[in-house]
Amino acid sequence: MKTIALVAHDQKKDQMIAWVQSHLDALADKAIYATGTTGGRIQDETPLKVHRLKSGPLGGDAQIGAMIAEAQIDALVFFIDPLAAQPHDVDVKSLLRLAILYDTPLAVNEATASLMM
Numbered sequence: 432m433k434t435i436a437l438v439a440h441d442q443k444k445d446q447m448i449a450w451v452q453s454h455l456d457a458l459a460d461k462a463i464y465a466t467g468t469t470g471g472r473i474q475d476e477t478p479l480k481v482h483r484l485k486s487g488p489l490g491g492d493a494q495i496g497a498m499i500a501e502a503q504i505d506a507l508v509f510f511i512d513p514l515a516a517q518p519h520d521v522d523v524k525s526l527l528r529l530a531i532l533y534d535t536p537l538a539v540n541e542a543t544a545s546l547m548m
Contacts, residue, residue: 432505432536432547436495437465437473438487438526440517443510444469448476450510450541455479457548464504466491492522496529506536508544 435458439447451458451473458479465473467486474481485491498504507530517523530537538544 432461434462434464434504435506435508436498436504437463437469437481437508438492438495439469439510440487440512440515441468442512442515444472446541447508447510448472450508450544451477451479454545454548464495464498466495487522488517488519490522492519492526496522496526499526499529499533499535502533504535506538506547508538508547510541510544511539 437447437451447469455477462482463473463479464482464484466484467489470481470483473479474483484494495504495507499507509526511523527537536547538547
C-alpha cells in the first residue's frame with residue numbers, strides 16, 4: 432500500500448486526527464490524499480504531507496472516487512458518522528460503491544483502519 436485516501440465526516444475529524452497521530456510511522460512513507468478540511472487538519476496537526484482535494488460536499492468525495500476508478504488509490508480510510516445526515520449522501524454512497532467495486536481496501540472505523548495498517 433503506497434497511496435491512501437483519508438476522509439472524515441465533521442463529527443469524526445478529531446477521531447481521524449488522533450488515529451493519524453497514533454499511526455505516524457506507518458503513514459510516513461505513504462502518499463496521502465484527503466478531502467479539504469480533513470486534509471487541512473492532518474497537515475496542520477501532524478508532520479505529514481497531504482495532497483488536499485476539494486471538500487467532500489464540493490466534490491472531494493467524487494475526486495477520490497475517480498482516483499479509485501483510475502487505480503491511483505491503494506486504500507481508503509473513511510470515518511463515517513452514522514448518526515448524522517449528510518447533504519452530499521449521494522457522493523458518499525458513490526465513493527463507497529467505487530471502493531467496493533474496485534476491491535480497494537476500505538476502513539470505515541478506527542478498529543478496521545488500525546488493522547489495515
